[in-house]
Amino acid sequence: MGECFELEAGIGGRSQRATVTETGGTLRALSVDGISLVQDYPADSAAPFSAGWNLVPWPNRVAGGTWTHEGTTQRLPINEPERGHALHGLLADAAYRLVEQTPASLTLAADLRPQEGYPFELSTSVRYELHQDGLRVTHRLTNIGQRKAPVAVGTHPYLRLGEVPTEELKLVINADSHLEVDGVLIPTGEITAVHGTPRDYRAGQILGPMALDDVWTDFQRDVDGGSVHYLEAPDGSRVEMAMDAAFGYIQVYTTSDFPSADGNVNAVAMEPMTAPADAFNNGMGLRWLEPGGSWDVGWGIRHRRAPQEQE
Template identity: 45%
Template sequence: MRAPTGDQYELACDTPAGQARVTITQLAAGIRSYSVGGIDVTEPYDESLATPSGCGIVLVPWPNRVANATWWWRDESGSVSEQKLAVTEPARGNAIHGLLRYTPYLLVMRTKNSVTLSATVYPQPGYPFLLDTSVRYTLTADGLMVEHTVTNAGAKDAPVAIGAHPYLKIGGVPTEDLVLQLEATTHFEVDERMNVVGEHPVHGTEFDLRNGRRVGDLQLDDGFGGVMHRGGRAEHSLTAPDGRSVVLWADTSYGYVQAFTHRSFATLPAGEVAVAIEPMTAPADALNSSQGLSWLATGETMKTAWGIEPRLV
C-alpha cells in the first residue's frame, strides 16, 4: 500500500548518543520521525497514517493563519485589490499554514544523510504569485539542519514568509514533565478565532517562558515575537528532569515562534500532550499586518535555516 504522505526519505548518521535516523515525507516535505539511539526527539507517526495536526510540515508562503482567509494587496502601480484565499480552517473561517500542506515535493538530490526537495507555488485565488521553493534536510552528529530557499519566479513582487511545524519530545519522558523554554520577549493576543488583536511584552505575565515552565502546567496555541538571537541564532528548548534536552535553533530570519501544547494528538493516548515549537519568519496574519513579511522582487531569493539539536549525553 502506498503511504498517504508519499515517498519516504530515510536519513542516517552516527552520533555519540547512538545512530540518528530521520524520515522525511514527499508530502509537504515533512519530518515524520527523528530518533537518536532509539530515543524519539520529534513526535513520530506511522507510515500508514496521513500527517496528523501538521506534524513536521513546511509552511510556505505563510505560516499560521490569515484572518478571514482575506487580505488586501497593493501592487506596484498602487492599485489595491481584495485577495480571497481558500478557507482551510473552516471552523474559524481562516486560511492556515500556507499553500504547500498537501503538495507532493519533487526529489532534487539525495545522499545517506541529506535530501533536497522542491515544490512550486503557482498563482491561484488569493495568491497571484509564482514561487519556486526548496528545502534541504541534512543530518549530522550535531543534529538536523533544515535550509529553505524561496525564489520569486513570477513577474510581480511576491509576499513571502516561511515556517515549519515540528513537534519535539524526549522519548521515554512524559512530555508533561518537560520544561519548555522560549527565547521570546513578546506575546500575540488573539480573539476567539485565533486571530491577532495585539502584541504585548511577556515580562511579568504567564507567557514569559524565557526561564522555562513545565509543559503540564501550560495551555498554549500562542504566537511569540521579539525572538532573541545570540551569535546569529535563537534557541528554544524542551528539557527533561535529568538535564537532557532537545533544542530548536533558528537563524536571524526567524523573529517569531509559535508554541502549541496539543492534548488530542492523533497518535497519543487521550490526555497526553504533544508540543509543537514552530519557527516563523513572520507572525500570524502577516499578509494583512506586513509584520515580518518579505516582499521578493522578480528573481529574488530568500534563504533561511533552522534545526533540531538533541542534547542527550
Template identity: 40%
Template sequence: MRASTGEQFVLTRSTPFGPAEAIITEVAASIRTLRINGVDLTQPYPEHVPPPFGCGIVLVPWPNRIEDGLWQHDGQPQQLVLSEPKLHNAIHGLLVHTAYWMVSRTDDSVTLAASVFPERGYPFALETQVTYQLVDDGLTVTHEIRNEGATPAPAAIGTHPFFQIGDVPTKDLTLTVHAASRFPVDERLNVSAEVPVEGRFDLRAGQKVETLKLDDAFGDVTPIDQVTATLTAPDGRTVSLWQDENFPYVQVFTTPNFPVGDNLTVMNALEPDTTPPESRTLAIAIEPMTAPADAFNSGQSLRWIEPEQTWTASWGIRYTV
C-alpha cells in the same frame, strides 16, 4: 498500498551520540521521524495517516492564519481559499497537501522541491526547496524560495515540528522560550495585538510542559547561540530549536490529544479529538516562523521577493546529553 504521506526519504548518519535517523515525507515535506541513538526528538506518526495536527509540515507562502483569507494587493482585495472553514480563515499556506519532488539525496540529506502556481488570492509564482541535513547534534533545515513571476511576491515561511525527548514523558519536560513578546488571539485564533510576555506566558525562566496550555506566537526573540526554545529533561538532556536571523518568531502549541500507535485510521488522524483516550498523548509543537500570523495584512516581517530573486532561511533541531 501507497502511504498517505507518499514516498518516505530515510536519512541516516553516525553521530557522537549514536546513530541518527530522520524520515522525511514526500507530501508536505514533513519530518515524520527524527531520532538519535533510539531517542525520538520529534513526535513520530505512522506513514499511512496524514500528519496529525500538521506534524512536521512546511508552511509556505505563509504560516499560521490569514483572517477571513482576505488581504489587499495594489489596492485590490485578494480572497484566499478558506482552508480552516470552521474558523473562517486561510491557514498554513498553499503546500500542506502538495507532493514535493526530490532534487538531490545523500545518505544523510535530501532536498525536496515544490511549486506555488498563481491561484485565487495569491497571483504569484514561486519555486520552493527545502533541504534536510542530519548533523552531529541533530538536524539542519534550509529553505529556499525563488520568485518566478514578473512582480515582487509576498512570502513567509513556517514549519510545524512537534518536539520531545522520547524516553521521558512530555509532561515532565521544562520549556524555555527566549522571547519577550507574544501575540494574543481572539476566539477565532486571529492575532489581536503584540504585548510583553507576563505570567504564564513568560517562558524565559522555564515552565513545566504539564502546566502549559498554549497556542501562541512569540516575538522579540533573543536567541542564545541561535537557540530560541529548549525542552529540558529532569536528567539534563535537552532538545532545542535554533533559528537564523530570518526566523524571528516562534509559535508554541500544546495538545493532550496527539494520536499515537500504529492502528490509527485516516479519520482519526484528521480529527484527533475522536481518538480513544488510550491512543492519545500530550505533545508540544515549537514552530519557527519568519513572520507572525496575518502578516499579509499587517506587513510585519513579510518578505517581498523580487523577480528572479531567491530567499534562503535556516533553522534546526539540536540535541545535547
C-alpha cells in the same frame, strides 16, 4: 502520504535517523541515539494536526482568507472552517520532487503557480541534513514570476524528548514579548512584555497540564542573530529548536489528541515563523521577494545530553 525518504548517519560518535515524506515534504520522524525528537504517527495516516508541514508562502493564518494587493481583494481557500481562515500556506498537499539525496541529506522541491488568492509564482525547496546532535533544515524560496511576491516561512514539528511525559518537561522560550491574539487567533496588534506575567518562559516552566496556543517574539539572540528554545527533561537533557535570524516568532501548541505511531504522545509543537498570523494583512515580518530573487532561511532540531552524560 506518498513516498517516504529515510536518512541515517553516524556523526561525531552519535547515531542519527530521519524520515521525510514526499507529500508536503514534511519531517515525519527524527531520532538521535535512538531518542525520538519528533512525534511520529501511524504509517497509513496523513500528517495530523499539521505535523511537520512546510508553511509556505505564509505560516499560521490569513484572517477570513482575504487580503488586498494593489487594490484587488485576494480570496484564499478556507481550510480552517471552524475559524474561517486560510491556514498554513499552500504546500501541505504538494507532491515534492526529489532533487538530491545522500545517506545523510535530502533536498526536495515544489513550485507554486499563480492561483486563487495568490497570483504569484515561486520555486521552493527544503533541504534536510543530519548533524551530530540532530537535523538542520534550510528553505529556499525563489520568485520565478514577473511580480514582487509576498512571502513568509514557517514549519510545524511536534517535538518530544524520548519517552519523557509532556507534563514533566520544562519549556524554555527565550523571548521578551508575547503576541496577543483575539478569540480566533488573529493578532490584535498588541505585543506584551512577558516580565512578571504567566507567559514568561525565559527561565522555564514545567508544562504540567498547561494548554498552550501562543506566540512569542523579541528573542534573546546569539552573536549570529539566531535564537534557541527548548524542552528540558528532569535529568537536564534537552530537545532544542534552533532558528536563524530570519525567524522572529515562535508558536507553541499543545494537544493530547495526537494519533501516535507507538502509543505514546509526549509532544509539543514548536513552530518557527518568519511572520505571525495574518502577515498578508498586518505586514508583520512579511518579505516582498523581487522577480528573480531568492531567500534562504534555516532552523534545526538538536538533542543535548544530560549534564552527567557529557562528563
